[in-house]
Amino acid sequence: MKSKWSITTRLTLLFAIVSSGVLLAFSGIVISAIEKHFVEQDTDALHGKMVLVESAVARVRAPQELQALGQLLHDAFVGHDDLVMLALAPDGTTLHASAGIDFPLDQIRRIASAGRVDTFDWQAGKQAYRGLVKTIRSSIPPAAGSSSIVVAIAIDIDHHATFMARFGKTLSALAAAAALTCGLLGWLIAHRSLAPLRQMKEQASAVTANRLDTRLPEASIPVELAGLAETLNQMLERLEDAFKRLSDFSSDLAHELRTPITNLTTQTQVALSIPRDAQSYRETLGSNAEEFEHLSRMISDMLFLAKADHGLMLPSSTSIGIEQEVVELFDFYDALAEERQVTLSVDGDGQITGDRLMFRRAISNLLSNALRHTPMKGRISVHIQSAGSQTSVTVENTGQAIAAEDLPYLFDRFYRADKARTHTSSEGTGLGLAITKAIVTAHRGRVEVTSDSSGTRFTLIFPR
């Protein structure tokens, strides 16, 4: 599914989550290290006290001295408000217990009998304690009964808890502040980094049909976006080119249509201006018919080209024997060639796959051009060649060379190299070569032309 979150939102959230996550993990490590340190500190202090108690207990040699030991321990702990102590006589009675403290007797006895040496924590009312329990052997002889005294010393750890709570609060505030700061930073970076994109958007929205020459700046934007700008610019260039050709084409078209229609109007108006005899009306109508034919040919050519532009070409695809087609076209042009004493010849052979009628039309356009431009007693030869992956057909005719500056434009619509001869109904429409090129392109081929004093050669190259 496509996410609708903006890049800025995503980066902002990512920055915030990652930074607070890192800080929280770090806080966890620090808190556990501090807690461990507190435990070690407490353990050390408790063991130190325990050593003192042990030496006092060791001096007890008879059960009667136990009472004095209780007093001694009481005196030893006076002034140590954070330390509390419980001492149990061998018979289980309490020798000494710090005043007002509720010792967990069961737990202490259990630890004593298990002989555990590590500390344990307990809660007495609102106070929290960490304690150490030890069973200490006195110097009372075994004959006088049990001699072990259970001693529990505990330390008030409330200040640790208070410190940790404060520390935890500070860290949480820090994590929140870091999340906020990093989120803000993320937003700022994303916002600033995306500025060129907004700029591109603004520039792109200014592109209209009349302003297709607008280009996005490629130099001033980050490399990540330069590729996009370049692609968009290339697209604009193609659009501009296509648009220019289209508008050129429509203005050419209007221009081309205007001349024959003006001719028709003038001739008709002149004929109608005064009463005339039947013969002159016939002449006017005959001349009009010629113009109409020219117009209708131009319109059907244009329709053909429009179809070619929409890729509606190649209605059928068969194998075409090129030489056979050329020979049949020669039959059609024979009379005209004979009249102008032009010799027609064909050599080589080859096959292509495509639409026969369209292929004929392409070659026919070349032959009719050649016939029109070959001087009396000239020669038109067609060479067919199959080499490698290509089959080519060259139509060559003797005659004046086409000017080098005209060559690149010959295949454009309405282009005529000989400007003086345009707009006469007997001449062509200037669409013949454009149609030939469209047909060859539809067959995935290409066209080439060369011209020099020895003659003019149009070559159609088809893939096999």
Ligand SMILES: Nc1ncnc2c1ncn2[C@@H]1O[C@H](COP(=O)(O)OP(=O)(O)OP(=O)(O)O)[C@@H](O)[C@H]1O
């Ligand atoms: N074999 C050739 N020798 C010299 N010039 C040529 C030759 N073939 C084409 N041309 C030039 O190229 C121009 C364009 O040819 P194209 O076939 O497109 O138009 P056309 O022959 O004038 O009209 P249409 O073919 O539509 O009747 C011609 O007007 C002519 O000036």
Ligand SMILES: [Mg+2]
């Ligand atoms: Mg022509």
